[in-house]
Amino acid sequence: xxxxxxxxxxxxxxxxxxxxxxxxxxxxxxxxxxxxxxxxxxxxxxxxxxxxxxxxxxxxxxxxxxxxxxxxxxxxxxxxxxxxxxxxxxxxxxxxxxxxxxxxxxxxxxxxxxxxxxxxxxxxxxxxxxxxxxxx
Ligand SMILES: Nc1ncnc2c1ncn2[C@@H]1O[C@H](COP(=O)(O)OP(=O)(O)O)[C@@H](O)[C@H]1O
Ligand SMILES: [Mg+2]
Numbered sequence: 001x002x003x004x005x006x007x008x009x010x011x012x013x014x015x016x017x018x019x020x021x022x023x024x025x026x027x028x029x030x031x032x033x034x035x036x037x038x039x040x041x042x043x044x045x046x047x048x049x050x051x052x053x054x055x056x057x058x059x060x061x062x063x064x065x066x067x068x069x070x071x072x073x074x075x076x077x078x079x080x081x082x083x084x085x086x087x088x089x090x091x092x093x094x095x096x097x098x099x100x101x102x103x104x105x106x107x108x109x110x111x112x113x114x115x116x117x118x119x120x121x122x123x124x125x126x127x128x129x130x131x132x133x134x135x136x
Contacts, residue, residue: 008064010050012080018050025064029076032068033136041114042076045132048107049080055101057084057127074136078115083127090122 008028010021025046029039046062053060060082068074087108092098096109108130112118117133 006066006068010062010064011059012050012053012062012082013059015051015054018047018054021050021062021064022047025076025078028064028066032066032074032076034076034134038134042078042134045078045111045114048111049078049130049132052107053080053082053084056087057082060084060127068136075116075133076136078130078132080130080132081127082129086124086126087120087122087128088124090120094120 006028008021008024010017010024012018012021022043026039026043029042030036034042046064050062053062060080063079063081065077065079066074067077087093089098093105093108094112097105099105108120111130111132115132115134117131119131120128122128
């Protein structure tokens with residue numbers, strides 16, 4: 001009787017799109033049974049990756065997948081995808097404190113710390129796909 005898996009898909013182009021994705025991702029995480037602290041971490045990651053899409057790629061998508069079935073371990077997965085310029089200096093970005101925009105440079109590195117699994121596929125002219133997972 002459970003909804004597994006469940007998928008939310010967002011086209012991301014404006015900060016409004018980002019806050020909508022953040023809000024709906026937070027509700028999904030709470031519905032799955034994540035505690036407020038962990039659901040908030042998931043919302044922060046959606047927000048940071050979404051803001052990066054708007055700022056650096058112009059547009060892209062965020063997909064939030066929930067695996068909430070009765071017979072398997074539950075998790076939530078965030079996939080942020082764009083066809084922008086790609087992340088240069090990826091190692092510095094992952095170390096944190098590196099920014100090309102006068103920001104804090106903590107969006108990607110912080111998001112990685114907030115999640116259980118974190119994978120980046122990026123290349124110049126190939127765009128960026130970040131996949132992040134948190135177990136319930
Ligand atoms: N989707 C993206 N496409 C291209 N570059 C990106 C993307 N996301 C992040 N970056 C690059 O990585 C840097 C660090 O990002 P982040 O950790 O979120 O910090 P901030 O956004 O404050 O600079 C950005 O300044 C930008 O150069
Ligand atoms: Mg950022």
